[in-house]
Amino acid sequence: MYNLVREIKKHIVIYALFLKNSLIAQMEYRFNFIGNMSMEVGYLFVKLSYVIVVYRSGVSINGLSPDEILLFIGTFVTLTAAYAGLFMLNNFRLRSKIRDGDLDLLLTKPVSLQFMATLRQADLTLFTVDAVAGLVMVAIAWGRLGIPVNLITVGGYGGFLIISTVVSYSLFLLPQILSFWLVNTSAIAEVTDSFWDFNNMPMDIYNRWIQQIGVFVLPIFVISNFPPMFVLHKMPSIYLAWSALIPLILLLAVRLLWKQGLKNYSSASS
Amino acid sequence: MVIDVKHLSKSFDYYKKELGLKNSLKNLFHREKLSKEAVNDISFQIEAGEMVGFLGPNGAGKTTTLKMLSGILHPTRGQAKVLGYVPWERKKAFKMQFAIVMGQKNQLWWDLPANESLFLNKCIYEIDDRDYQANLAELTELLDIKDLLNVQVRRLSLGERMKMELVAALIHKPRLIFLDEPTIGLDILSQKKIREFFKYYNQQRKATVVLTSHYMQDVEDLCKRAIIINQGHIVYDGDLHGVNELFAHSKIIKLQLSSPVSQDTLAAFGRVKEHSDFAATLEVPRIELKERSKAILDQLPVVDFNIEDIPVEEGIALLYQRREAAHALA
Structure with missing residues (x-):
C-alpha cells in the first residue's frame, strides 16, 4: 500500500513536470506563443458569444431552457479543454511513436509507459482558454438557474467532471492503441475524433435509441451530459450507477488492450 | 554474472510487394506473410565490470539483441537474465539499474534546455538532491558541457547533444549500460572524447558496458572482448585481437x-x-x-x-x- 501511494505521488510530480515542460517548450518560441495566446483569446470571445446566441435565439430543446442549454455547452467547452489540451496531442502522436519505434527509450524508464506515452505533451494555452470560457459559461448558467452552491452540487458536478475526463481519456485512446497491431490507424482515429462533437449539444436532441447507444454502447454522451444532468436533477438512477462503473470499465479496457498491444510492439529498425 | 543469455531468438513478420499499383491492389486483399529471423539461437554471458563490443554488419541482429536485453522487445524464443531479472518483464527494480543510449534516438526534450530534461530524469529515477547535484557536476565536468546545460537542446551541435544524452542516461548511476552506436555521425574529436569518457567511467564506477558500433576504433579502444554476430548468429565470442588468430x-x-x-x-x-x-x-x-x-x-x-x-x-x-x-x- 505504501509503495502504491509512493508511486502515485511520484507520477503526480512527474505529470506536473510534463505540464511545466510543455509550457516552457511553448514559451521558447515567443512570437508563436504570443500569437497562439492571442488567437485563443479570440476564440474565447467567440465561445463566450454562445451565451448571447443562446439567449437571443431563446431556443428550447426538449424542455431545456436557454440557461440549461448554456450549462450543457459550458460543460462541453470545459471538457474540451481537458481533451484537446491534455490528451489529444498525445493521442495523435501515439501512432507515429509506435510506427517509428519512439517508445523504445520510454519503455526503459521506471515509470508507467502508458502514462509516459499518453500524457507527456500538453497544450496549456488551449487548455487554459477553453477551461476559463467553459467555467464562465457554467457559472453564468448556474447563477441564473438558481442552483445552490454547496458541497453536494459543486462537489457532485466536480466529481462528474473528473469522471467525464477519465471517460474522454480512455474512450479516445482506445482506437489509437490499435496502432500496435495496425500501425496506421489514422482513418479510425479521425472517425472516432469526430464523435467528440456529438457532445456539442445536449443528448436530448437525439432520439431515444441514439441516446441509449451513446450512453451504454459508445459512451460518448456520458462525457458532457452527465455533469449538468446531475445538478439539474435530470439524471435517472441507472445513469448514476453507470457513471460509477463506466470510468472503471474503460480504464480497465484501456489497460488490458495497452498491455496486449505492447506485446506486439516491434520497435523499428535503426 | 550480469548478463546470461540462453538460446535467444527473435523473428519479425514482414511481407513483400512487387512494383506497381496492380500489386498494391493485390496486396490489399492478400499478403504473403514472411518471417525474418533477426536473432537466431544466441547464447553468451557477460560478467560484472566487463566492456564488451557487439560487432556485426547492418542487419546482423546487434540492435535487436540489445533491445531484448533492455526489455524493449520480447524474444520469440529463449531465455535471458539481466542483473538477475528477465528484461522483458520490465520490473521497476531492473529499470532503475541500467541505461540504454541509442545514437539515433534521443530522450531530451528538443525545445527545452537540457537541464529541464535532466531534472525530469532525477524525478523518474528518484535520485535525491545531493546525489543528483554531485553526479550532474561530475558528468558535465568530464564531458566538458557544464556551460551548455541552459542551452536549448535543438541549438546544440550533434556532439554536444550526444554528450547531453549520455548525462541523461547516466544520471542515475546505472550498473549496466547498453550503448547502441553512441558515436554515430560524430566528428573524430567528439568520438575520442566519448571513448575516453567511457573508459574512465568504466574504471571508476565498475559499470558493465555493452557496446555496438560501426567504428572499429570505438570497440578497439574500449573493449577487450568482442561478440561478433552475423545473420542473427554469433560467429565469434572472445578476445578482440584473437579474431586474428583465426586468420x-x-x-x-x-x-x-x-x-x-x-x-x-x-x-x-x-x-x-x-x-x-x-x-x-x-x-x-x-x-x-x-x-x-x-x-x-x-x-x-x-x-x-x-x-x-x-x-x-x-x-x-x-x-x-x-x-x-x-x-x-x-
Missing part, C-alpha cells in the same frame, strides 16, 4: 620504397593489397615469412619495413564472409 596463416608486410617498383615485381613476393609509387602492402603466408622478408630486403629498394597482423577490421570482415559463404552453401 593466423597470413601476415602483412608494409614497405616504404626509395624508388618505384611495379606491381608485377611486388607480386612475386606476396599478394599485393595496396600499392603506390613509394609504398606497398603485401600479404604473405606466415610459414614463409622469414624467406619472403629476406628476399624483399635483398631484392627491393626498401627504406622502411614493418610486419603486422591482419587488421582486426579485416579479420572481422573475413569472418562475415566465411559465415555468408557457409550459409550460401547450406
Whole structure:
C-alpha cells in the first residue's frame, strides 16, 4: 500500500513536470506563443458569444431552457479543454511513436509507459482558454438557474467532471492503441475524433435509441451530459450507477488492450 | 554474472510487394506473410565490470539483441537474465539499474534546455538532491558541457547533444549500460572524447558496458572482448585481437620504397593489397615469412619495413564472409 501511494505521488510530480515542460517548450518560441495566446483569446470571445446566441435565439430543446442549454455547452467547452489540451496531442502522436519505434527509450524508464506515452505533451494555452470560457459559461448558467452552491452540487458536478475526463481519456485512446497491431490507424482515429462533437449539444436532441447507444454502447454522451444532468436533477438512477462503473470499465479496457498491444510492439529498425 | 543469455531468438513478420499499383491492389486483399529471423539461437554471458563490443554488419541482429536485453522487445524464443531479472518483464527494480543510449534516438526534450530534461530524469529515477547535484557536476565536468546545460537542446551541435544524452542516461548511476552506436555521425574529436569518457567511467564506477558500433576504433579502444554476430548468429565470442588468430596463416608486410617498383615485381613476393609509387602492402603466408622478408630486403629498394597482423577490421570482415559463404552453401 505504501509503495502504491509512493508511486502515485511520484507520477503526480512527474505529470506536473510534463505540464511545466510543455509550457516552457511553448514559451521558447515567443512570437508563436504570443500569437497562439492571442488567437485563443479570440476564440474565447467567440465561445463566450454562445451565451448571447443562446439567449437571443431563446431556443428550447426538449424542455431545456436557454440557461440549461448554456450549462450543457459550458460543460462541453470545459471538457474540451481537458481533451484537446491534455490528451489529444498525445493521442495523435501515439501512432507515429509506435510506427517509428519512439517508445523504445520510454519503455526503459521506471515509470508507467502508458502514462509516459499518453500524457507527456500538453497544450496549456488551449487548455487554459477553453477551461476559463467553459467555467464562465457554467457559472453564468448556474447563477441564473438558481442552483445552490454547496458541497453536494459543486462537489457532485466536480466529481462528474473528473469522471467525464477519465471517460474522454480512455474512450479516445482506445482506437489509437490499435496502432500496435495496425500501425496506421489514422482513418479510425479521425472517425472516432469526430464523435467528440456529438457532445456539442445536449443528448436530448437525439432520439431515444441514439441516446441509449451513446450512453451504454459508445459512451460518448456520458462525457458532457452527465455533469449538468446531475445538478439539474435530470439524471435517472441507472445513469448514476453507470457513471460509477463506466470510468472503471474503460480504464480497465484501456489497460488490458495497452498491455496486449505492447506485446506486439516491434520497435523499428535503426 | 550480469548478463546470461540462453538460446535467444527473435523473428519479425514482414511481407513483400512487387512494383506497381496492380500489386498494391493485390496486396490489399492478400499478403504473403514472411518471417525474418533477426536473432537466431544466441547464447553468451557477460560478467560484472566487463566492456564488451557487439560487432556485426547492418542487419546482423546487434540492435535487436540489445533491445531484448533492455526489455524493449520480447524474444520469440529463449531465455535471458539481466542483473538477475528477465528484461522483458520490465520490473521497476531492473529499470532503475541500467541505461540504454541509442545514437539515433534521443530522450531530451528538443525545445527545452537540457537541464529541464535532466531534472525530469532525477524525478523518474528518484535520485535525491545531493546525489543528483554531485553526479550532474561530475558528468558535465568530464564531458566538458557544464556551460551548455541552459542551452536549448535543438541549438546544440550533434556532439554536444550526444554528450547531453549520455548525462541523461547516466544520471542515475546505472550498473549496466547498453550503448547502441553512441558515436554515430560524430566528428573524430567528439568520438575520442566519448571513448575516453567511457573508459574512465568504466574504471571508476565498475559499470558493465555493452557496446555496438560501426567504428572499429570505438570497440578497439574500449573493449577487450568482442561478440561478433552475423545473420542473427554469433560467429565469434572472445578476445578482440584473437579474431586474428583465426586468420593466423597470413601476415602483412608494409614497405616504404626509395624508388618505384611495379606491381608485377611486388607480386612475386606476396599478394599485393595496396600499392603506390613509394609504398606497398603485401600479404604473405606466415610459414614463409622469414624467406619472403629476406628476399624483399635483398631484392627491393626498401627504406622502411614493418610486419603486422591482419587488421582486426579485416579479420572481422573475413569472418562475415566465411559465415555468408557457409550459409550460401547450406
